[in-house]
Structure formats: structure tokens, C-alpha cells
Amino acid sequence: MWVPFELGRPFGAPNNPEFQTKVLKALLKTLEAESGPVLADFDEDAPLSSADTGEEQKGWACPIELKAPPPQTEGDAAALEQALLREINQLRPWYELSVEQRGRTTVGVSPLDIEGNARYIIGFLGDEWPESPSEDMTATVALKHAFEDVRAWYFEAVAAQPGRATGTSDQVIHWFWHETTAGAVLQKLDEVCRESDDETMQTFGGFLLLPRYVTGSVGDGSDGRKNAEFGDNQAIAAAE
Amino acid sequence: MARWEDLPQYEQDYLAGLRLPEFDHTPWTPAKPVSESRIALISTAGIERRGDKPYPFFSGEFRLIPTDVDHGELVMSHLSPNFDRTGFQQDINVAIPLDRMKELEAEGVIGSVANFHYAFMGGSAPQDMEPNIPELAKLLRGDEVDTVLMCPV
Numbered sequence: 001m002w003v004p005f006e007l008g009r010p011f012g013a014p015n016n017p018e019f020q021t022k023v024l025k026a027l028l029k030t031l032e033a034e035s036g037p038v039l040a041d042f043d044e045d046a047p048l049s050s051a052d053t054g055e056e057q058k059g060w061a062c063p064i065e066l067k068a069p070p071p072q073t074e075g076d077a078a079a080l081e082q083a084l085l086r087e088i089n090q091l092r093p094w095y096e097l098s099v100e101q102r103g104r105t106t107v108g109v110s111p112l113d114i115e116g117n118a119r120y121i122i123g124f125l126g127d128e129w130p131e132s133p134s135e136d137m138t139a140t141v142a143l144k145h146a147f148e149d150v151r152a153w154y155f156e157a158v159a160a161q162p163g164r165a166t167g168t169s170d171q172v173i174h175w176f177w178h179e180t181t182a183g184a185v186l187q188k189l190d191e192v193c194r195e196s197d198d199e200t201m202q203t204f205g206g207f208l209l210l211p212r213y214v215t216g217s218v219g220d221g222s223d224g225r226k227n228a229e230f231g232d233n234q235a236i237a238a239a240e
Numbered sequence: 241m242a243r244w245e246d247l248p249q250y251e252q253d254y255l256a257g258l259r260l261p262e263f264d265h266t267p268w269t270p271a272k273p274v275s276e277s278r279i280a281l282i283s284t285a286g287i288e289r290r291g292d293k294p295y296p297f298f299s300g301e302f303r304l305i306p307t308d309v310d311h312g313e314l315v316m317s318h319l320s321p322n323f324d325r326t327g328f329q330q331d332i333n334v335a336i337p338l339d340r341m342k343e344l345e346a347e348g349v350i351g352s353v354a355n356f357h358y359a360f361m362g363g364s365a366p367q368d369m370e371p372n373i374p375e376l377a378k379l380l381r382g383d384e385v386d387t388v389l390m391c392p393v
Contacts, residue, residue, distance in 0.1 A: 008324030014331035104312035169324040
């Protein structure tokens with residue numbers, strides 16, 4: 001069944017059980033077909049959230065007034081580490097508020113805590129790269145998971161700020177990649193990965209780190225970048 | 241996925257350049273009535289339980305998701321940076337609607353919800369997933385599943 005929703009939201013709208021059920025029932029309806037293949041259209045946009053409609057958030061307020069400094073984008077690894085840890089400390093009340101509000105967190109792919117993940121990522125901007133913190137994963141997979149946890153931590157933190165609730169992800173993604181030190185550090189990490197002689201680091205930098213939103217790449221390899229969804233194309237190419 | 245006209249140019253260019261497979265035949269199996277079916281969900285969102293062995297890059301492995309899993313246990317480590325996570329962070333049901341399935345079971349709309357559901361890393365190549373499919377089929381049969389709903393992220 002084709003749905004017109006943002007990638008990442010196949011059932012349309014978070015915290016909207018009625019709409020999710022509507023999508024699910026439409027999907028179940030396809031099972032009644034007597035022959036196939038079946039391609040059904042679900043031609044209804046996901047409803048707007050309170051963030052989209054401007055409805056004021058109620059019930060939560062951070063106890064501290066934060067004035068975030070501009071992101072630090074230049075400097076050596078030590079300076080960037082200090083700036084990144086400072087930024088994390090400033091966001092921490094919002095992250096804790098988010099966890100309290102939602103009753104859960106999606107942070108925790110990496111075995112490291114947020115500061116550990118920040119330091120681990122910064123370690124790859126220096127001359128001697130850190131070893132994997134876990135026997136279960138290579139250093140590059142650990143780096144990927146450190147990145148995922150930092151991104152999730154920031155996304156969850158900012159969602160708790162007044163006026164920042166995530167109706168769609170556009171504003172959050174822009175904020176993370178263009179207004180935070182974390183985003184600047186990860187864009188530097190992308191440069192390190194792509195200049196590396198290590199094939200898995202090249203893969204990480206070329207495929208898996210920066211979204212197309214940041215790179216603008218079509219991912220055909222002409223600019224050294226391919227797509228994280230490369231597997232499907234690879235399979236088809238191998239079959240031809 | 242989003243409407244074509246809502247996608248930025250780079251995303252349209254990427255999608256327009258995708259190569260699509262051609263199939264020699266179209267398998268078809270009539271489904272049991274939904275009200276009599278035991279149904280499992282399969283997500284391609286790279287969902288896992290916190291503490292699971294991490295998916296290797298471009299892995300064809302799958303991870304299990306119990307129906308009654310604590311939502312706080314679920315994390316997402318899909319390798320693609322190109323889709324939204326904020327919806328899943330707010331509510332897992334926007335990616336894998338476990339609560340909605342339980343409600344449909346209680347209402348009698350579906351026969352029952354399987355005890356276990358599964359997640360793959362959707363950016364991986366299908367031929368890398370294929371070796372794991374017999375094991376998955378065995379698990380689904382063991383759970384007496386009639387129908388699987390694919391939930392692409």
C-alpha cells in the first residue's frame with residue numbers, strides 16, 4: 001500500500017492512534033483481494049500535530065533559561081571536545097525533561113553514555129583513533145552507533161523545548177546539522193572518513209553519516225558519495 | 241513515502257535514478273479472512289532491543305520484537321541517515337504499530353497478534369537477507385502466524 005507520509009513514519013502520525021488505525025485497517029483490507037499483485041493508494045495526508053498548528057504546549061517548562069551560543073565549527077579536536085561537552089551540558093535538562101515526558105528514550109544503541117559517545121567521536125578527529133568500546137562491534141560500527149546515540153539524544157532534547165516539538169522532522173534536522181556543535185563535529189568527521197585509507201571508514205563517511213539533506217548528493221558515486229540504501233541497487237546490479 | 245512533489249530535487253534525482261528489479265513471475269496466495277488470521281509485523285526500520293547485538297553494516301540479520309515489549313527497550317540503528325527518527329522517538333507505533341494491533345485483536349478485527357515480530361535493516365541487499373529467511377519462516381510457523389504485514393520504514 002502506498003502512503004504519502006514522510007519517510008520514517010509509515011503509519012503517518014505519532015501519538016495519533018485513530019489515524020494509525022485507519023492506515024492499518026486500509027492495509028489489512030488489501031488482504032481481501034482475490035488476485036494480485038495489489039497496489040492500494042492511501043491518499044490521505046497525515047494530520048498536523050500541535051507543533052504544526054501552533055497550539056501551545058502545555059504542562060512542561062524547563063526550570064533553566066538557556067541561551068545557546070553559536071555552534072563551534074573551528075578549532076582542534078580538544079577545543080571541539082570542550083565545546084561539544086559544553087553544548088551537551090546545556091541541553092541536558094531538556095533531554096531529561098523529554099525522557100520524563102515520554103517515559104522512554106531511544107538513546108542506547110551504543111554502550112557508551114552521551115559524554116562517552118561525544119569523546120569517542122572526537123577521538124576520530126585526532127591522529128590516534130580510539131578502539132571499539134565493545135567486543136561486539138568494530139570501531140567503525142561503534143562510531144556509527146555513537147553518532148546515532150548523539151543524534152537521538154539531541155533530537156529528544158530539543159523536542160522538549162517550547163515551540164520545538166517535532167510535528168515534522170525538518171526543523172529538528174536543520175537545527176541539528178546547521179546550528180549545533182554536534183552537527184559541525186559530525187561534518188568534520190565526514191571529511192576525516194572520506195580522506196581515510198580505511199575502507200570501512202570511507203563507507204561510513206560516503207554512505208552513512210550525513211543525510212542527503214546536508215550533502216545534496218544524488219548518491220551515484222560521482223561525488224564520492226553513495227546512498228545508504230545502496231544495498232538494493234547493488235543487488236540488482238549483481239543480478240544483471 | 242512522501243508525495244513526489246513534496247520531495248526536494250536531490251531526493252527526486254536519487255529516486256528517479258534507482259534501478260528497479262524485474263520479476264519473471266508473481267507469486268500469489270489467497271489470505272485467510274483477517275478476522276481469523278494470526279498476524280505478525282515485519283519492520284525494515286532497523287529496530288532492535290537495547291542491548292541486542294548491533295546490526296553489522298549492510299547486515300541481512302533480523303532482530304525479534306516481542307508483542308509486549310516495553311517501548312523503552314526499543315531503539316533504532318538503521319544505517320540510513322535519510323529518514324525521520326523523530327516520529328519513532330515520540331511513538332513507536334508510527335513505525336511498528338504494536339499497540340494498534342493489540343487493539344484490533346481486542347475488537348475482533350483480526351484473529352490474534354503474534355507473540356513475536358521482527359525487524360530488518362532495510363538498506364541491506366535482499367540477497368544478504370535471504371539466508372536468514374528459512375529461520376524466520378520457521379519462527380513464524382512456530383508462532384502459528386498466518387499473515388505478515390510488512391512495515392517498510
